[in-house]
Amino acid sequence: MLRTWLAFGSGVLLQRPGPVGRRGYWRTVGLTEGIVSELDTDHHFVHRSTIPTMHFQDSLPRLPVPKLEESIRRYLAAQKPLLDDDHYRNTERIAREFEKEEGRKLQQALVELDKKNKHTSYISDPWFDMYLSARDPVVLTFNPFVSLNPDPKEGYNSQVVRATNLVVSSIKFLNSLKNECLRPDIYYVNPKWSQSRPFKNFIRLLPTSVSWYGAYMVNAYPLDMSQYKRLFNSSRIPKLNKDELFTNEQGRHLLVMRNGHFYVFDVLDPFGNILHPSEIQAHLIYILQDADHLPEFSFCYLTTEERNTWAAIRQQLLEAGNEDNLQKIDSAVFCLCLDNICPKDDIELSHCMLHGQGFNRWFDKSFSLIITSDGTAGINFEHSWGDGVAVLRFVNEVYRNSTRHPAIVPQSDPAALCPAKCERLEFRLNESIQSAINAARMKFDETVEKLSVKRFEFKKYGKEFLVKQKLSPDAVFQLACQITAYRLFGKIVSSYEACSTAAFKHGRTETIRPTSLLTKQCSLAFVEERSKHSVSELRNMIDECSKYHRRLQMEAALGKGFDRHLFALKHLSVSRDDPVPEFFLDAAYQKLNHIILSTSTLQSPAVHIGGFGPVEPDGFGIGYNVYDTWLGCNATGFLTRELQDFLGYLEYSLNDILDVLEGRPLV
Known part of the structure; x- marks a missing residue:
């Protein structure tokens, strides 16, 4: 533990003993450059950061407003596995008309509104309003x-x-x-920089208007901390x-x-x-x-x-x-x-x-x-x-x-x-x-x-095994959920995975849509066509699902998903009292947003388990983790028997994936 630290900020540092009976406690009034004893670290602060807490806030990059044509393309890709050909053609027609007409006008208005509010993100106010x-x-x-x-x-x-x-x-x-000495949230590509005193002192001296760029130079990415207030x-x-x-x-x-x-x-x-x-x-x-x-x-x-x-x-x-x-x-x-x-x-x-x-x-x-x-x-x-x-x-x-x-x-x-x-x-x-x-x-x-709550643990493999297989552990769990849902419901269902966009000023979350044509193909192969595919074909399907899921994760984290963008367009339309565009009234749009599998992952050495309720009465809330040697989830739902069946089938799906990865044919 460091024995001293630098105090910074405005004002004068005053130290004097606290009231009788508070031995070792000190009052601090104002902060300035200087050396401060460790007593304050132990008794008043979790730590003292060289870099002020909100040092990067002014220079954080802004959440981009996606291009409308890209969001429509991603939206249709998410709809494809959920719809039959006739319904998909109708939804595609509605989406293309929206892209050319009402959507184009709303997009222009959203971009103009975003330019006028550079202190925040285009999703911040609509998202607060939604909640x-x-x-x-x-x-x-x-x-x-x-x-x-x-x-x-x-x-x-x-x-x-x-x-x-x-x-x-x-x-x-x-x-x-409160005293601006909580370490800023920073994602370090090279963790050595998190312990580098020269790096911290260099960043601290940069003006707040450019501080983010200083961190970016060494592949360190500060995150938005506006929510902490x-x-x-x-x-x-x-x-x-x-x-x-x-x-x-x-x-x-x-x-x-x-x-x-x-x-x-x-x-x-x-x-x-x-x-x-x-x-x-x-x-x-x-x-x-x-x-x-x-x-x-x-x-x-x-x-x-x-x-x-x-x-x-x-x-x-x-x-x-x-x-x-x-x-x-x-x-x-x-x-x-x-x-x-x-x-x-x-x-x-x-x-x-x-x-x-x-x-x-x-x-x-x-x-x-x-x-x-x-x-x-x-x-x-x-x-x-x-x-x-x-x-x-x-x-x-x-x-x-x-x-x-x-x-x-x-x-x-x-x-x-x-x-x-x-x-x-x-x-x-x-x-x-x-x-x-x-x-x-x-x-x-x-x-x-x-409400039913069920715990699930699968001990046969975890992150270490999947990484050796050159697969995304998150993608494999999501794929297992897709296969399981198909086994349980006999159809492909709408799914949701949360992704933070805290890399941007006033970012909130974006949706990863785990359901895709690739996971649909894989689900059919594992459930209905088990004898029709060789092990190598099934393995190739898993690989393709993993690659596509990684791409969806990256796009969402970079603010290039479609859910928040379309939500913001709809919110803008409603706020202006415009007639609701046909696009948002389409039954397929409603179905896509009727979330059956609501999932989120949370891993920390401090956390034992986490969880949340289902989004829909006929859906499940799945808080999951992929640990080094095993994986598991904490699942909730109002359909007790179906939830129990889901977890039973989930074990079946994970075993099937293991068989394929280890070269064994499905039986």
Whole structure:
């Protein structure tokens, strides 16, 4: 570990001892060039970066608006495997007419609008609008989860110890972000540059207007970090027809939930000092003791409601005199959920982290840190403000810091309990609100009762084997899913794989469409024509699918997919009150966007499992990973039997692929 670091920025560096009882804690007011002791690194920051956090933001490249003819070509390529010849010809006709007429006019308008808004991307506002205008409940529909691995030191996994350490590390991350000393997100083609002090000092001295180009010179690619401003002190506020995102960076208090009760206490002082860990520990112990029963009415259930319903009830809450308490919830740095449950396996864990029991969550917070009774930790996050890149970075840093530099040890003595510093929020709930809570609870219980979660692990091969075969591991898993879906449904279905476009200013995501003519051909060969193809022919099909999938991945990452582009054109048309073009009314367009297989991959040394709900009632949500020696997924769906069959067939498909790769004919 570095013993010193450079502090930079405006202002004067002042160090003085913190209050009595905070030995080793220091206050920092302003930052300038100079040498700072390691104490601040340990107690107030996850690390100190030589390069300022937002140093690259001004010079990031802009997300390109694809050419309309290229998007139409890619769109038709994605439609081809889903349609029979007659339907495809009709869809092609509609698409070509759109390209020549309404689409051309919308494209011109979109390009002009993009030129006027060089501070952002063409997709940013429409994408925010899509999320915030959606009236579906956020739970299951939008909010994903990630579950953290246990602390490697067994004694540190008790609920209070784990919660205290994760809270302290989370606030260190917040301090690092606020003070511009969180390392920027950079993708290094040559990882040696990430440890190169000359490189960092050179980049730091470059003006922000050209800093991205300096990194690009050595094949280092900074990523957009605009979403981080919504990570803390933020909530989604329900409003009629369209919600709002609220952020109050002045909030210094933590929101803690236990058995459906709300508590707040300050975790930062006005100078940015973190509350001493023993005091945080004492507050959490007090909360566990105080919240010993469920409230008669837990209005947490309201955050699981349809958004217009929730917006109307929230207005009733405000009128009933709950404005101050709601403001404290919305502006809290984040929400800590102390659950009274010990999941016995990964299935129960997934249910806990994805939706819980409803009464101990505030699903509108930017993220909630969940700690179960046995110290298992996870994150559930609201999706409108940002994507997995920011959340995964936060999870990685907090896990690493809390396990390597724990704020307290299992034998730590908490500070003296001081209930006055920990406020329990009490709410005024009239009969109308109570009735709404009961209705929300019943709907929530009925919905989660129908949701099935299944785990799948395949131990025969993983990334190492597939790379030796010169195949894309991601492509092979996606191909296996395509073959499996054909086995299960007897047809080719629409699929979705998420891809980040964070390499561009205000980039969000793009869609990879794993379903192609090549995967259709391969699916038919593996399911219906097993005896008609030689091993070498089948192997060649797998190779071609892998190459094509790599191409789709690259195009999506470079902003050259078609989904976001067409979505932006449609959004522009609607915003101008134009008649909806026939292109967007085509049944084939609707079918393509009825996602049966919604997939996303997430891999990190900090993450145990992750997951999300299905996009459609008749679809599956598949969070998967390809590890070095095995692969697996965490799958969700409302069709329990079909989900179980899907995973059984998935094992069959992966075994078939293994047989072909090892030269064995299919039987």
